[in-house]
Amino acid sequence: MNNRPGTPLLPLILVGLCFAALVAGKAVAEDQPVAGAVKNRAPILPSESRRIALETAGAFVNDGFRIRDGEWNGTLAKGTPRFLQVTLFAGENYWFVAASPARGAMLRVTVYDAAGKALKGEQWKGESGNGGGARSAAGVAPEKSGKYFVGVELLEQADPAPAEFSLVYAYK
């Protein structure tokens, strides 16, 4: 005779509760980030000018060029060129690509030697598509390794406000 009718069920209930707690705990643990794991950070989106510059430079990749990970960006006003110091290697080929999403903008990229004299090389210009921005590139193959300068100039613009720009370069 069983004086304690609930007793046989008690272990089953306890096991069930434990199992439920385990499952729930696992579910919670899966929702939380594991220490040391990559946080779900928002991707760093490139600016529109960088996007256009990289898209343009991408054309040179098909020709064996490698694009550097860096970028030079800022704003340009007509009649006030801006300059970046770079270090180039003799015998290597370079393309410096500048882009701006500014409407009606026209850019010019020029590479100068250490003394500030413009280098002879190739020039390329294009529009950036529907937005009416500008893309421009200068290709050089320096004969000497050393210090050079890259100048970016806003030749024309529709809006009086300073135009945003981005410059990237590719080498091979």
Added chain:
Amino acid sequence: MVTGRHFAIPALLLTLFLCLPARGATPAIPPMTEAQRGEAVFLDAMSIPCPGEVFVALNKVCRPNWATLVTPATAPVTTHRAQLALAVGVLAANGYIAVEAQDGQQVRNVGREIMSVAKALGVSQSLLGRGNSLMEFAENNAWEALADELEATENEVKATMVEQKDRDLVCLTSAAAWLRGLEIASGVVLATESLQGIEVIRQPELASKLAAQLGALPPRLKGGAQVALTREALESVASLLKANGLSQQESRNALQKIHDECSVVVKSILTSATALGTPAPAASPSASPAPSPASKTTGTNSSASVTK
């Protein structure tokens, strides 16, 4: 009878002839002024060439046997943040060498070591994805993607340093990467009979600029042994690279000196704080490099071989 019409037609043609060249010619680009040169922007990620660029240039003038230049990737065990920042630069350059040698195992080792140093610097959180990409590309022998990923990894370490108010560490990483690249490049050039490729590495202005950047660091960073050694080496390298009109033998001697000074600095950067002058062990057991038959001890690449 000669009329005014007879004169008008040649005059018009002459005018057109004189005007056409002026319209078709590209307007002359004026030279930069001294002020413009002085105010030119100097950006770490654009103005300092990455080691990959140096190696691409070297590949054009001579054909280095990259497999003999691969070195074991060992990070120093230290808490000195300046040394760790320098180590990131050296390791990144080692990664490029492994990529040129198409040595997937070494690339993986370098990736692990960079992660290890980044962890010690407290900048590893955002880099885990990069580390995984390096491993994946190495598995798939995607060498160009690996070179891009190495540069991106180095830049991400620098960006995180900036985010964490450690902007000063960035120039240490760049300087160390450049010196390690110069050590390798000078070794490669020395291994040729006619110093092929010496023009590629002639960058005295950059050496001076990097030395000046290190000189402008706050005293807490500038005072470290490795930082002081790196700065001294950069200053010495700058003056040696500036020398012009040297004979072949004098050039070789100067280049050997450059190579030796770079080797000393690189060895010092990779030496653990506790090792007191002996080569550093790996930062963690998992980061131990796999023995490579082609590997040599860091800083002893003066006999770098060149495939002719």
